[in-house]
Amino acid sequence: MEWETVIGLEIHTQLSTKSKIFSAASTAYGAEPNTQACAVDLGLPGVLPVLNAEAVRMAVKFGVAIGAHIAPRSVFARKNYFYPDLPKGYQISQYELPIVGEGQITIELEDGSKKVIGVTRAHLEEDAGKSLHENFHGMTGIDLNRAGTPLLEIVSEPDMRSAVEAVAYMKKIHSIVKYLEICDGNMQEGSFRCDANVSVRPKGQKEYGTRAELKNINSFRFVERAINHEVERQIDIIESGGKVAQETRLYDSDNNTTRSMRSKEEAMDYRYFPDPDLLPVDIEPSFIDDIKQTLPEMPDDKKNRFISDFGLNANDADTLIASKELADYYETTVKFSGNETRLSANWVIVELSGTLNKEGIELNASPVSAQMLGDMIKRIADDTISGKIAKQVFEAMWNGQGSADEIIQSKGLKQVTDTGAIEKIIDDIISANPQQVEQFRGGKDKVFGFFVGQVMKQTQGKANPKQVNELLRKKLSS
Ligand code: ADP
Ligand code: MG
Numbered sequence: 001m002e003w004e005t006v007i008g009l010e011i012h013t014q015l016s017t018k019s020k021i022f023s024a025a026s027t028a029y030g031a032e033p034n035t036q037a038c039a040v041d042l043g044l045p046g047v048l049p050v051l052n053a054e055a056v057r058m059a060v061k062f063g064v065a066i067g068a069h070i071a072p073r074s075v076f077a078r079k080n081y082f083y084p085d086l087p088k089g090y091q092i093s094q095y096e097l098p099i100v101g102e103g104q105i106t107i108e109l110e111d112g113s114k115k116v117i118g119v120t121r122a123h124l125e126e127d128a129g130k131s132l133h134e135n136f137h138g139m140t141g142i143d144l145n146r147a148g149t150p151l152l153e154i155v156s157e158p159d160m161r162s163a164v165e166a167v168a169y170m171k172k173i174h175s176i177v178k179y180l181e182i183c184d185g186n187m188q189e190g191s192f193r194c195d196a197n198v199s200v201r202p203k204g205q206k207e208y209g210t211r212a213e214l215k216n217i218n219s220f221r222f223v224e225r226a227i228n229h230e231v232e233r234q235i236d237i238i239e240s241g242g243k244v245a246q247e248t249r250l251y252d253s254d255n256n257t258t259r260s261m262r263s264k265e266e267a268m269d270y271r272y273f274p275d276p277d278l279l280p281v282d283i284e285p286s287f288i289d290d291i292k293q294t295l296p297e298m299p300d301d302k303k304n305r306f307i308s309d310f311g312l313n314a315n316d317a318d319t320l321i322a323s324k325e326l327a328d329y330y331e332t333t334v335k336f337s338g339n340e341t342r343l344s345a346n347w348v349i350v351e352l353s354g355t356l357n358k359e360g361i362e363l364n365a366s367p368v369s370a371q372m373l374g375d376m377i378k379r380i381a382d383d384t385i386s387g388k389i390a391k392q393v394f395e396a397m398w399n400g401q402g403s404a405d406e407i408i409q410s411k412g413l414k415q416v417t418d419t420g421a422i423e424k425i426i427d428d429i430i431s432a433n434p435q436q437v438e439q440f441r442g443g444k445d446k447v448f449g450f451f452v453g454q455v456m457k458q459t460q461g462k463a464n465p466k467q468v469n470e471l472l473r474k475k476l477s478s
Contacts, residue, residue, distance in 0.1 A: 021150035022049030037144035043088030068103025085129035098123035118157035336374025376404035
């Protein structure tokens with residue numbers, strides 16, 4: 001039997017507002033437990049929530065960016081359930097009337113083909129607190145700092161057919177919210193996480209199979225592994241005559257397994273009803289227009305521009321737009337290099353990113369700034385240094401030895417372009433190696449490399465390679 005996988009994702013993005021969605025408490029990450037939860041976040045009697053306008057603006061920004069319908073009126077509802085990290089006994093969310101309606105996300109697959117994934121809705125809600133299980137000796141600690149942090153929950157249609165597609169979709173949303181600067185995208189801190197709904201069905205069958213929901217996965221790698229593991233588990237159950245239970249499961253990344261957490265609630269279990277403490281949110285068309293005007297360039301547009309204006313190939317463009325910071329770094333490099341678009345792409349992708357990776361350093365902490373790299377590339381382009389010497393210069397810049405020009409100067413790395421000087425060196429080498437000259441003239445073309453090597457050795461790599469080649473050819477064949 002051939003099986004088909006069906007996946008729908010619910011992505012939770014923490015909106016990067018300064019204060020919480022219904023209170024003035026700070027949303028900053030990493031504070032001492034329970035120092036950033038005010039009476040509203042604790043749900044004390046007599047308090048009233050006040051909606052954070054910035055959270056609304058960010059949600060609309062997302063909706064506009066993905067071409068989704070923005071609801072002229074949306075409503076906050078209470079989702080009732082009991083959990084130790086939810087002191088009110090309900091979570092304020094949106095149910096029947098979410099702020100962002102249907103939209104679309106285009107993902108690109110490994111073979112270059114594109115696929116459109118439907119977004120069902122995106123709604124505003126508050127995050128819950130956190131239960132802490134370590135260091136409490138048989139008890140559980142509760143930290144309510146996160147309670148009330150604004151979330152935008154982005155719900156997809158069950159349109160994905162493999163773990164790879166799910167990851168591509170999640171990455172796409174991640175880059176969109178980062179480009180929009182509505183979420184810091186920090187997955188380790190839980191600012192961007194997802195629930196993956198997974199089911200399988202016999203290939204060709206129209207109806208969906210029963211799904212399991214894998215909760216709170218906070219890394220791209222884990223999403224892929226968790227889904228693949230879950231698919232196998234479900235197929236095994238069905239093929240051995242069992243039935244998949246509709247339930248919520250937890251992914252255990254240490255053991256790469258999932259385990260049951262609870263049977264899945266139906267919506268009616270939550271007894272949703274409009275929150276009487278909050279007014280409906282009415283959005284004027286002018287509010288949406290203003291946001292449209294200030295929308296930054298989105299990843300797809302940037303990619304197309306890098307290809308059409310900068311002459312990059314699709315692969316390089318993809319690599320560079322993967323994060324907004326990297327794309328910005330690249331564009332600054334191009335500017336300072338004197339518009340050396342491809343050379344800059346190469347240096348940013350290979351040397352810079354490679355060194356950052358190797359050293360485990362984030363781009364914003366790079367010891368070589370975009371301007372420094374651009375200034376250096378300019379010296380390759382104007383033949384002051386060769387590409388090979390540039391690697392030395394780059395390393396010296398990385399180690400804090402100054403700008404490219406300073407390093408070229410102080411280390412005497414300027415390329416030798418004086419034809420006379422190079423000719424003199426070549427003449428000496430030719431007369432010192434009569435045997436190799438004979439071999440070359442006898443048709444052994446490989447020996448040419450030997451001569452190039454000798455010239456480079458004598459000039460410590462500073463001779464202009466193009467010039468060396470031309471002069472050597474001329475002299476050896478005369
Ligand atoms: P809930 O709030 O109960 O989790 P929804 O019905 O809104 O649920 O669906 C949540 C997610 O589950 C959506 O992303 C949807 O695409 C996905 N989904 C629904 N049915 C299936 C299915 N049979 N297989 C895989 N995903 C599914
Ligand atoms: Mg769900």
